[in-house]
Amino acid sequence: MDRSRIFQLTSLLLTYPDDELLAAGDELRAAAAGVDGLESFVDWLLTTSPIEVQRHYVQTFDLRRRSGLYLTYYLHGDTRKRGMALLMLKQRYRAHGLRLADGELPDLLPIVLEFAATAGPGDGEAPLRQHRQGIELLRAALHETRTPYAMVLDVVGELLPQLTDADREALTALAFDGPPVETVGLDAVGMGPNLAPYAEVCK
Structure with a gap:
């Protein structure tokens, strides 16, 4: 399967598992094959x-700050x-002609993945590369809770550049210090994670 199709599929799998998604079982199995x-x-x-799947999704991504899907929070708070x-x-x-629905935030990981799938490996994947550290912290959080969603993040991570020593140092700093804090009326831009538990994971 080529990169764009993997990004498209992982984008879909990281959205809320509503009835429409779950009803597309045959298509999902075919797309994930191999x-x-x-x-x-x-x-x-x-x-x-x-x-249970829907409850698990909400508990994983909506109720746990440490595993939020809003990528800009990890770096900028x-x-x-x-x-x-x-x-x-x-x-x-x-x-690139991608329009967001009302209320959608552009840093939500499924949207970033959709953009990578549609805009291609150059400009389309740039946001994923820019937020590589946040994706890695999210992946570590999902592994700690042993959620099946960690498997999806593993696949995404395999398609991104390898972490450098500088990346690992930055991840450790983020895990210890957390993202920057500055109240500027951004309460509605997506709940961010508590990164402190992942200082050891990122070493």
Whole structure:
């Protein structure tokens, strides 16, 4: 499977598992065939009761700050820099014809993955590379809670550049210190994670 199709599939699998998604079982199995991790994840998704899958998604991504899907928070916290990063993402999307629905934030990981799938490996994957550290912290958080969603993040991580020594140092600093804090009226831009538990994971 080529990169764009993997990004498209992982984008879909990281969205809320509503009835429409769960009803597309045959299509999901076919799309995941041959991709280690995604086959196992789709099997879990389709063999677990819908109510339990939906409850698990909410508990994993909506109720745990440490595993939020909003990537800019990991690097910028609630600061003016985050607001600028969100604006730049929106402008990048518009330049490629991707329009967000009302209320959607451009740093939500499924949207970033969708953009990578549609805009290609150059400009399309740039936001994923820019937020490589946040993706790694999210992956570590999902592994700690042993959620099947960690398998999806593993697949995404395999397609991104390897972490450098500088990346690992930055990850350790983020895990110890957390993201910057600056109250600027950004309460509605997505709940961010508590990174402190992952200082050891990122070493």
